[in-house]
Amino acid sequence: MDKTCLLGVDIGTMGTKAAVYDLQGRQLGSAFEESVLLYPRPGWVEQRPDDIFGSVLRTVRAAVAESGVTPGCIAGIALDGQMGGVCTIDADWDTPTHYDSWLDNRCAGQLPALKRHEDAILARSGCVPSYNHGPKILYWRDEQPATWRRIRSFIPPAPYVAGRLAGLRGDASFMDRTYLNFTPFADTARGCWNTDLLQAFGLDEAKLPRIVEPTEIIGTVSREAAGLTGLLVGTPIAAGCGDQAANVLGAGIVAPGMVFDTAGTASVLSTVIDRFETDGRYKTLMTCPHVVPGLYYAMAYVAGGGLNLRWFRDTFATAQGAAADGDAYRKLDTLAAGVPPGADDLFFLPHMGGRNTPNNTSMRGAFFGLTWRHGQAEIFRAVMESIAYEYSAYLRSVRAIAPELAYRRVLNIGGGARSRVFRQIKSDVLGLDYERLDRDEFGTLGSALVAGKAVGVFADLSASAMSFNKPLDERITPNPAVREEYERRAAFYGRLLEGSEGLFQDLQSLREAHPPSA
Numbered sequence: 001m002d003k004t005c006l007l008g009v010d011i012g013t014m015g016t017k018a019a020v021y022d023l024q025g026r027q028l029g030s031a032f033e034e035s036v037l038l039y040p041r042p043g044w045v046e047q048r049p050d051d052i053f054g055s056v057l058r059t060v061r062a063a064v065a066e067s068g069v070t071p072g073c074i075a076g077i078a079l080d081g082q083m084g085g086v087c088t089i090d091a092d093w094d095t096p097t098h099y100d101s102w103l104d105n106r107c108a109g110q111l112p113a114l115k116r117h118e119d120a121i122l123a124r125s126g127c128v129p130s131y132n133h134g135p136k137i138l139y140w141r142d143e144q145p146a147t148w149r150r151i152r153s154f155i156p157p158a159p160y161v162a163g164r165l166a167g168l169r170g171d172a173s174f175m176d177r178t179y180l181n182f183t184p185f186a187d188t189a190r191g192c193w194n195t196d197l198l199q200a201f202g203l204d205e206a207k208l209p210r211i212v213e214p215t216e217i218i219g220t221v222s223r224e225a226a227g228l229t230g231l232l233v234g235t236p237i238a239a240g241c242g243d244q245a246a247n248v249l250g251a252g253i254v255a256p257g258m259v260f261d262t263a264g265t266a267s268v269l270s271t272v273i274d275r276f277e278t279d280g281r282y283k284t285l286m287t288c289p290h291v292v293p294g295l296y297y298a299m300a301y302v303a304g305g306g307l308n309l310r311w312f313r314d315t316f317a318t319a320q321g322a323a324a325d326g327d328a329y330r331k332l333d334t335l336a337a338g339v340p341p342g343a344d345d346l347f348f349l350p351h352m353g354g355r356n357t358p359n360n361t362s363m364r365g366a367f368f369g370l371t372w373r374h375g376q377a378e379i380f381r382a383v384m385e386s387i388a389y390e391y392s393a394y395l396r397s398v399r400a401i402a403p404e405l406a407y408r409r410v411l412n413i414g415g416g417a418r419s420r421v422f423r424q425i426k427s428d429v430l431g432l433d434y435e436r437l438d439r440d441e442f443g444t445l446g447s448a449l450v451a452g453k454a455v456g457v458f459a460d461l462s463a464s465a466m467s468f469n470k471p472l473d474e475r476i477t478p479n480p481a482v483r484e485e486y487e488r489r490a491a492f493y494g495r496l497l498e499g500s501e502g503l504f505q506d507l508q509s510l511r512e513a514h515p516p517s518a
Contacts, residue, residue: 008447011081018059019444020067025468029067045103076451078238080246081158107135126181126287133183166219178245238454246446263416267305300357335377343382362508388429389493409433
C-alpha cells in the first residue's frame, strides 16, 4: 500500500494504543497493550517508565504491520498521554524514578502549602492544587533529596517517550502547553511558567521543561528507535498533547459550546470555551488549553468513575456468576433499566480514592440510604446516577464562567458510552441530548491530526477533525417526565457531598492515627 499516512499513539492509564490513519481519518491498523500498574502501598500507584516505553515500541510495530503500509508512508508521529502524573529524566534522558501516576496520592503532604496560594494558582494556571505536577515535584524535593539531585526535569509520559524515540538529552526536555493547567506553577493563558510562584517555593525553572506548541517537531526517529519500531530513521516526531486534549480534538470538539463526555477510567465532562476563564466561585473546573490555538475547554472529572462500575461488576456481579466481560455489563444495564429514576432513594458518592474536582483528598466512596430492599439493580443504577449528579454540578460551574454559551448536545465516547441506560440517565439529569460518534477511538486520531498539522498535510485542524466524525443515528433526548425529579435529587446529592466532608476528614484522622502496614 503506497499512500501518505500518520501515526498516533495514546498512552492511557489502562493501556497504550497505536494506530495508523490515512489522510481522510480512516484507521488502517491498530494495536493495544494493557498497562502494568503497581500498587506498592495504599494510595500509591506507579508504572515503570521502561514498561511504558516498551508498550509504545510494540504497539507501533504491530499497528504499522496491521495497516499494511510501508514505513516510508508514515509522514509523522505524535503521542498523547496521561496528563496529571510525571516522569523524571536526568541529563541523559534516563529515569531516576518510577512514573508518578495521577492516581498516586503520596504527595498529599505537599498540598497544604500550595493550597495557601489556591486563589492565585487557580487564576494563573486554571486549576486548583490537586494530585498533579506541583505537589509531586515538591514531594521529590522534600522527601527524596538524593533522587531530587539526579533529576534534570519533570515531564509527562508522552513527552518522555517522544524524547526517547528521538534520542534527546535532558537539556532538551519539553512539554506542550495542553498540560499546563495540571501544574500550579504555570501561567496557562500566557503559555509560560509562573516565575513568582516558583520563587515563592524555592524552585528553579531549570528543573521544568520547555513549553512548546503541540505541533512543534521536537526531533526525528533515531536509528535505535527505528530498529525497535520498524519506522524509518528520520520520521518527524511532533510534541503531541495530553490525552484529554487529543480526545477532544479527535472527536471534532472544536467550537465553543460543544460538550464532550469521556466515559472511561475517569468520567470526564469537557465544554469548549473561547477564552481563558477560571472557576473562582465553585473551584470545580479546570480550564485547559485546547490544541486549537485560542480555544480552551473547561473540564472536571471523577477520577475513578469508570473504575467504580468495574469494581461493582468484579466485586458483586461476577461473584454471583455473571461473566467478567461486556456481557456482565449488559446484564447489569438491563437490571438498572428496570429501576425508576432515583434508584429507590439510594445515593452513591463515587470518590473512592478522593475527590479531584473540587479537590478533597480525604473524601471516599459511600452509599447513603441503603436498605434491605436494595439489590444489584438499585445499587448499580445509583453508581451510574452519581456520575450524572457530578456532571450537573460541573455544568453549573461552566454556566457561571460562560453564561452566554448555548449547549445543544453532549458527544459521548469511551466504554461507558456503549450503555444506553447510562446515556439516558445523564441526558435526563443534564437536560441535554446525548449522541455517539461513528467511531470508538479518538485519542490516537487526535494525535494523528497533530502529527499531520506538524508535517504540513493538514492546513486547518478544526476542519479536518470535524470532517472525520459523523454522529450515529441514535440520539437520546431528555425525558421531561423525570427532569424535575432529577433536579431535586441532584440538589440533594450536592448537600450530601457538602454535609459529609467533616465526617470524611474525621475518618482520615482515624486512618492517620492507625496507618495500614506497608
